[in-house]
Amino acid sequence: MIQHLSLNIEETAAVILFGIGFTILLLHRNLIKKIMGMNIMDTATYLFLASKGYITGRAVPIVVDGVQEVSAYINPVPSGLVLTGIVVSVSTTALMLSLTIRLYERYHSLDLDEILILAKEEERT
Amino acid sequence: MNFVQNFPFFSIILAMFSGIVSSVLDGRKARNLSLAMIAVTTALSAGTLLFCLGSGESYTFMMGHFPAPWGNEIRAGILEGVTAIFFGIIMFLAVLGGLDHTAEDVEEKKLNLFYIMIDLMLSSLLALVYTNDLFTAYVFVEINTIAGCGLIMIRQKGRSMSAAIRYMIMSQLGSGLFLIGLSILYDVTGHLLMSPARESVELLVAAGSYRIPMLVIMAVIGVGLAIKSGLYPFHYWIPDTYGYATPTASAVLSGLVSKGYIFLLIKIFYRVLGYDNLVSSQMVNVLYVFGITGMVMGSIHAIHETDTRRMTAYSSVAQIGYIYMGMGLGTSYGMVAAVFHIFTHSATKALLFISAVGLYEVSGDKKDYISLRGAGYRNPLAGIGFTVGALSMVGFPMLSGFISKLLFATSALESPHKMLPTIIVLAVSTTLNAVYFLRLVITLYSRRRPEDAPIPETRARSSWQLRLAILCFIGVNLVLGLASQPIVQAIRDGLAMFG
Amino acid sequence: MSRRKDNYETSRWLKFKKWVDGETDLLSIGMEPEVPVSSEGKERRRDLARRKAYDQELIRLSAEHADKTAIMKARSIRYFQKFYKVMSVVLCLGIILVLLWTVASLPVTGNADNPANNEVAARYIEKGLQETGAVNIVTGMILDYRAFDTFGESCVLFIASCCVLVLLRLDADSKNENIRKMIAESDDRHFEPKNDIILQKCACVLVPVIMIFGIYIVLNGHLSPGGGFSGGAVLGSGLILYLNAYGYDRMSRLFTEKVYKRTTLCALTFYCLAKSYSFFTGANHLESGIPLGTPGAILSSGLILPLNICVGLVVACTMYAFYTLFRKGGM
Numbered sequence: 001m002i003q004h005l006s007l008n009i010e011e012t013a014a015v016i017l018f019g020i021g022f023t024i025l026l027l028h029r030n031l032i033k034k035i036m037g038m039n040i041m042d043t044a045t046y047l048f049l050a051s052k053g054y055i056t057g058r059a060v061p062i063v064v065d066g067v068q069e070v071s072a073y074i075n076p077v078p079s080g081l082v083l084t085g086i087v088v089s090v091s092t093t094a095l096m097l098s099l100t101i102r103l104y105e106r107y108h109s110l111d112l113d114e115i116l117i118l119a120k121e122e123e124r125t
Numbered sequence: 126m127n128f129v130q131n132f133p134f135f136s137i138i139l140a141m142f143s144g145i146v147s148s149v150l151d152g153r154k155a156r157n158l159s160l161a162m163i164a165v166t167t168a169l170s171a172g173t174l175l176f177c178l179g180s181g182e183s184y185t186f187m188m189g190h191f192p193a194p195w196g197n198e199i200r201a202g203i204l205e206g207v208t209a210i211f212f213g214i215i216m217f218l219a220v221l222g223g224l225d226h227t228a229e230d231v232e233e234k235k236l237n238l239f240y241i242m243i244d245l246m247l248s249s250l251l252a253l254v255y256t257n258d259l260f261t262a263y264v265f266v267e268i269n270t271i272a273g274c275g276l277i278m279i280r281q282k283g284r285s286m287s288a289a290i291r292y293m294i295m296s297q298l299g300s301g302l303f304l305i306g307l308s309i310l311y312d313v314t315g316h317l318l319m320s321p322a323r324e325s326v327e328l329l330v331a332a333g334s335y336r337i338p339m340l341v342i343m344a345v346i347g348v349g350l351a352i353k354s355g356l357y358p359f360h361y362w363i364p365d366t367y368g369y370a371t372p373t374a375s376a377v378l379s380g381l382v383s384k385g386y387i388f389l390l391i392k393i394f395y396r397v398l399g400y401d402n403l404v405s406s407q408m409v410n411v412l413y414v415f416g417i418t419g420m421v422m423g424s425i426h427a428i429h430e431t432d433t434r435r436m437t438a439y440s441s442v443a444q445i446g447y448i449y450m451g452m453g454l455g456t457s458y459g460m461v462a463a464v465f466h467i468f469t470h471s472a473t474k475a476l477l478f479i480s481a482v483g484l485y486e487v488s489g490d491k492k493d494y495i496s497l498r499g500a501g502y503r504n505p506l507a508g509i510g511f512t513v514g515a516l517s518m519v520g521f522p523m524l525s526g527f528i529s530k531l532l533f534a535t536s537a538l539e540s541p542h543k544m545l546p547t548i549i550v551l552a553v554s555t556t557l558n559a560v561y562f563l564r565l566v567i568t569l570y571s572r573r574r575p576e577d578a579p580i581p582e583t584r585a586r587s588s589w590q591l592r593l594a595i596l597c598f599i600g601v602n603l604v605l606g607l608a609s610q611p612i613v614q615a616i617r618d619g620l621a622m623f624g
Numbered sequence: 625m626s627r628r629k630d631n632y633e634t635s636r637w638l639k640f641k642k643w644v645d646g647e648t649d650l651l652s653i654g655m656e657p658e659v660p661v662s663s664e665g666k667e668r669r670r671d672l673a674r675r676k677a678y679d680q681e682l683i684r685l686s687a688e689h690a691d692k693t694a695i696m697k698a699r700s701i702r703y704f705q706k707f708y709k710v711m712s713v714v715l716c717l718g719i720i721l722v723l724l725w726t727v728a729s730l731p732v733t734g735n736a737d738n739p740a741n742n743e744v745a746a747r748y749i750e751k752g753l754q755e756t757g758a759v760n761i762v763t764g765m766i767l768d769y770r771a772f773d774t775f776g777e778s779c780v781l782f783i784a785s786c787c788v789l790v791l792l793r794l795d796a797d798s799k800n801e802n803i804r805k806m807i808a809e810s811d812d813r814h815f816e817p818k819n820d821i822i823l824q825k826c827a828c829v830l831v832p833v834i835m836i837f838g839i840y841i842v843l844n845g846h847l848s849p850g851g852g853f854s855g856g857a858v859l860g861s862g863l864i865l866y867l868n869a870y871g872y873d874r875m876s877r878l879f880t881e882k883v884y885k886r887t888t889l890c891a892l893t894f895y896c897l898a899k900s901y902s903f904f905t906g907a908n909h910l911e912s913g914i915p916l917g918t919p920g921a922i923l924s925s926g927l928i929l930p931l932n933i934c935v936g937l938v939v940a941c942t943m944y945a946f947y948t949l950f951r952k953g954g955m
Contacts, residue, residue: 001728019720027712056734061761075745080766091784098791119283190906197772264776275787315739341726
């Protein structure tokens with residue numbers, strides 16, 4: 001199994017980063033660190049996807065010299081998926097950062113547990 | 126190719142286009158455009174449904190000049206048509222009912238942004254219903270998430286924003302899991318479109334290769350979508366989210382957003398993974414156990430609550446547990462019951478939230494039990510609406526909840542192992558539902574005591590939009606309850622051609 | 625006759641009746657965290673909060689109270705913190721191990737006969753140039769074969785920018801007192817480097833180069849690596865550099881909120897209509913009537929070039945809008 005993992009080294013690295021990012025997003029209390037964890041998780045997924053398309057010894061899928069053989073280029077599909085995914089990741093990061101800014105302006109804290117307690121109290125009064 | 130077959134595509138594009146155009150309109154024009162668009166797309170979905178009923182089979186629509194598996198495509202059938210019509214009706218009534226509250230809660234300059242979110246939310250729901258491609262489903266799941274977040278935080282009160290960030294965090298966990306499951310599926314099968322992927326999956330299962338990745342794919346996609354729709358252990362974001370949004374947003378979020386993800390999960394089960402593979406891999410048992418736990422624990426949490434909006438939100442957790450229990454039964458009867466309960470719950474929960482708004486209006490905008498005492502006399506229509514919704518949740522005959530509980534019980538009889546736990550939990554859960562809902566109904570209709578504080582009159586009468594919406598929701602509930610047979614038959618036919 | 629029972633006040637029936645009326649909670653066991661609500665306690669809590677030591681604060685409070693239950697609670701909270709840390713590491717390792725176990729059964733990377741390299745990829749490579757007219761196969765794929773996904777992705781960007789607008793935009797002509805105060809506070813023009821020589825000279829040289837490079841990337845999306853998204857990001861960064869060097873006054877001669885709204889509206893509308901035309905003609909098996917041109921020329925590949933330009937404009941405007949909203953609440 002270790003040998004198979006070392007053959008798929010990109011996917012192994014991607015999966016380890018995914019687990020780390022997932023846990024940070026779930027369990028850390030600081031909002032900025034959660035957003036960083038989300039970015040690590042998303043980037044790890046794109047690394048995983050991008051390594052799917054790679055074929056050893058072949059070139060980037062841009063047609064040069066009119067060569068259109070399948071054996072000359074790597075698989076173009078995962079590259080397109082990663083393009084879409086990056087834009088989605090940027091959008092959600094921007095949204096979460098703006099929420100963090102507004103929450104910080106209001107409660108002067110970046111700790112999610114504390115913000116929830118302060119919000120609950122503010123509502124009670 | 127019939128012209129009617131273009132209707133699903135038209136409805137999705139129309140919803141997105143009206144969202145784009147609303148970015149330069151002001152609040153009132155955006156609102157009217159939104160309402161008109163929802164009405165038109167519902168009519169288009171009705172046309173699709175009639176066509177599919179006439180032809181008796183589902184058809185695919187190529188998005189572009191290339192067929193599957195090279196180009197994108199959407200697929201329309203009976204079940205998709207029925208679901209699209211329901212989502213359209215409920216969204217229309219929710220937007221109509223909360224019209225004036227939305228105008229008060231949201232800043233005037235940002236009102237058109239609210240209606241952009243509503244338009245794009247409807248477009249993403251329609252796309253999730255009709256899509257036949259996994260990556261398109263992921264992109265529209267993200268649109269759904271961001272639109273939902275926008276609806277929650279539009280009020281910009283502290284509690285709404287903290288609820289919004291909690292919602293985004295849990296949603297991103299679910300999306301991340303869904304995307305990695307999708308990537309592993311692409312790696313093993315090489316297809317992103319659902320029907321070709323299904324053929325590859327069948328070949329792999331028959332050959333017995335890649336057994337571990339298939340198991341992990343089922344688990345990861347299941348858990349990812351379960352987090353996003355609020356299944357029991359992952360439900361922590363629900364009470365804050367549904368409880369502190371504007372009335373329209375609460376109705377839309379509780380009624381429609383989770384249902385879109387559940388529909389996508391059912392679609393993946395039928396069209397990609399194969400329902401038989403799922404049953405034989407015991408994944409359905411996991412969903413079943415979580416569903417049953419959710420049914421009971423959701424109701425227990427609801428009994429603890431004193432804020433009535435959070436109580437209604439916790440009862441959503443219980444109802445989503447019902448749907449997952451139906452899916453986890455492992456038979457086609459169970460799936461029919463689950464899909465019917467999707468419709469029931471959407472209609473009833475939206476009715477509950479909209480009528481509750483009418484009740485809060487005459488109780489000084491307070492939401493606890495003591496202020497609501499006697500509210501049923503002060504606002505009779507909202508009181509009747511809330512009572513009908515509560516009785517439907519409990520399962521009173523003639524209302525829609527009774528039919529769904531009947532369907533769940535009869536489908537439980539089909540599967541021998543799960544029959545006894547299902548029926549016991551159904552009974553327990555109905556009792557618990559009755560405890561907190563009927564308690565609120567009794568409070569609504571008790572007379573105020575002399576020692577209660579006097580209520581400030583915030584509003585003389587509810588607006589006509591609110592009253593019309595409550596009446597229509599009661600109508601939808603009665604239709605589902607009394608005329609359920611054709612709908613159940615349509616669901617059954619739709620599921621047969623769904624795979 | 626009806627005589628009240630002696631212990632009516634503590635009887636179960638009265639407790640039940642009170643619970644039905646909503647005055648008490650029958651099952652509540654005090655599940656909420658107990659935090660002191662006094663105003664003096666609030667100040668103290670705010671100060672302590674900045675030190676971010678949650679359990680130290682509780683232990684200090686409990687030491688001051690010198691109450692046995694408070695000490696027990698603090699101790700149990702400390703144990704819970706340790707347990708929480710251990711469980712989070714266990715969860716992380718669990719997820720990683722499950723996924724590693726999967727990766728060990730997946731096909732080897734780089735192998736030519738993986739399941740992923742099937743007839744789908746083969747057709748894109750072999751016939752992509754003839755069917756889409758694009759030399760860059762990936763651009764042909766995302767803007768022609770799988771164009772619906774790209775349309776959805778543009779809408780993701782659009783709706784995210786709407787959400788950020790909701791949260792961060794401060795309307796200058798709003799009647800709300802709070803908003804006027806926030807606008808006055810965020811006016812940091814006296815902190816802006818007024819005519820900073822180094823920055824302005826560098827920007828003078830760099831901004832034209834960046835903009836031309838960005839336009840080059842957008843226009844060459846179908847011929848070489850590039851496309852609307854990457855080109856738009858470069859254009860956006862050029863605009864941000866110009867804003868930082870020359871300030872809002874000079875920028876508002878070129879790019880105001882009106883320009884932003886109109887550009888995004890036109891670009892997205894054109895994208896929507898063009899793609900709908902393409903989908904409609906494709907599904908109904910009609911001829912699309914858009915010439916594909918000669919591969920390798922700039923004006924080729926049908927709709928791909930206009931679509932790249934639209935996407936580039938939208939992304940550039942969105943990046944610039946994010947910057948100005950985060951910094952000052954609007955343009």
